Amino acid sequence: MIHTRDKTRRIMVGTVPVGGGAPVAVQSMTNTDTRDPAATLAQIEALAQAGCELVRCAVPDMEAALAFGPITQASPLPVIADVHFDPALAVVALENGAAALRINPGNIGGPSAVARVVDAAQAAGAPIRVGANSGSLPKEVLERCGGPGPAALVEAALGHVRLLEERGFDQIKVSLKSSSVLTTLEACRLWAQRSDYPQHLGVTEAGGLLAGAIKSAVGIGALLLEGIGDTFRVSLTADPVREVEAAWHILRACGLRERGVEIISCPTCGRTEIDLMGLLEKAEPELAKIEAPLTVAIMGCVVNGPGEAKHAQVGLAGGRGQGVIFAHGEVIKKVSEADLLDEFMKEVRRAAQTYSNHNSEQSEQ
Template identity: 50%
Template sequence: MERPRRKSRPVQVGNVQIGGGAPISVQSMTTSKTHDVEASLAEIRRLAEAGADIVRVAVPRPEDADALRDIVQGSPVPIVADIHFNYQYALKAIEAGVAKVRINPGNIGKEEWEREVLLAAKEAGIPIRIGVNSGSLERDLLDKYGYPQPEALFESAMRHVEICRKHGFEDLVISVKHSDVFFMIQAYRLLAERTDYPLHLGVTESGSFSTGSIKSAIGIGALLADGIGDTIRVSLATDSVKEVEVGHQILKALRLGRPGVNIIACPTCGRLTGDLFSIVNEVEEAVKKRRFTKDLNVALMGCAVNGPGEAAGADLGVSLGRGRAHLFKRGKIVRTVPEDQIVEAVLEAIETWEEEEPAPETPA
């Protein structure tokens, strides 16, 4: 069953299309100091290898703006310049050849400064993201609403959409990020109902790897499940590569991601037989390192209650029991292997997987 998606206009960010029915792209942001070109490019390459489609870099200082040209030229993915406070850095970023500029309406300053950025972006043929953030909302909107309510974020975004329209610029992506997941969802729903601009989803300041992943999965996942969203960034207080990995996991859980192996593992209980924890961890790590592109569901199950049924329902699966396991392929038992050979057997089955359905084999 195909999930309906909100219709949005297409925006081109380098060689990546956002909106217009394009696949949902995954973004991240470097933690390296942008003026350190070597460190920034090394991090960007790691992010690209992990699956980042677009990478954003911070530009808080003149030396960061000066480094952008070298970063753009050395990057394997489109670069977005993240601009706060100083519109001159946005102009320098556009001159340097970035693929997109993110501006924060809450701190960019005067409308005439914003106009200069819009005209420069239009001439260069690049889009702009209007990046509203609950932590830096305009003072008059805070006074009006008393708190960064969803309506306040929506009003801020639309205020600057109107400025863009007034100057003939509509090559826009919009985000209305909030640290409160419920408010974030409501703000994006307002935008989705009343505009057709592509939406960049994210929960801002979501926290550590553990809590941030949960908040992001709820906020981003709830919207994507409703067909809302065109590109995502998971914000985590950890290694930026983890943001990309979690982003792809969210997409995969909703059947929106790139082809790849999806691991299913049973919950823990007293029925568990064998060392399922180690098996799951080893298979997940090996799958991550080998970067399999085969689109497979692999079920690793630990008992005779749900194990055979769940394993049989996956493309590949194992069901543990008394020191051995049955290996299933599309519902048919093809091998019985000792417990200490399960990881190797699963990885070999993934490696050699072909679409034709295997013939059944009677277990020993």
């Protein structure tokens, strides 16, 4: 059962509402050189098409901070500046259109540097996300808490927040991250008990595509099901577009939001008489282009497939040399194996168009 969502404060990251009951927002981060606006914008566009709603860009030097000008002017998404150590970079990024900052107040350069950044964010109307990471916690916090556990993450985040609050700044989002799923879970739960600032979720340094997506799904998914979290990023050592794809799978599995196609497919068995894995591999990139929240089925058994997947709007099931296309469990046509995928995609696109037309009619009423 999904718990009632925590009622956190509402902030705005550009045009995207965060917290206060707003839909959980999907975030990613570019891995292009920010100093190359063309390459960065190309990746941001790809992320937007995949369903990303907030994007973060690294700001390693002044050239990257100045590049925020052309990037933010053309970006389809609010762009967050990721800044460490140098307050001037944060100020320039804000002056060049950054919708928000991600900083660590503990390493930005002392009280005067924090004040400079906060004043610039206040003037720009930009929120600040402060992050506590188990790999870079202050020495005094580690000593006081006995190591980089959940309590240390919370104490570090509270200390960062106080630095901003002392300047009268409250447009804050907080993240508490560890490469350990269990540490991340407990830290985020503790934070939710201590504060109503919105939370950004993530399991940091999660790993490659498979292992990282699994760790993120367990950690982020568990928190979302408990009503905790306002934005999140699935951090993968992979193309950032895959982060966004994984994020939407997590949201759908948690019953929170829908976008794109959910594929159900059987694990294959001795009755399978077609190349089901090959069909799935060919279908996935085509299905990824569809934004309508459809459920489709790719099944290996003509006998049981339609019945086992009768909740799918469209499905295919294969047999020896032929297969069937079905909708809501009812067979609508029989086709040769060679034509199975093409006929399946025609029906999927037809279902997506029907969904789009229905939504348009609803919005006009």
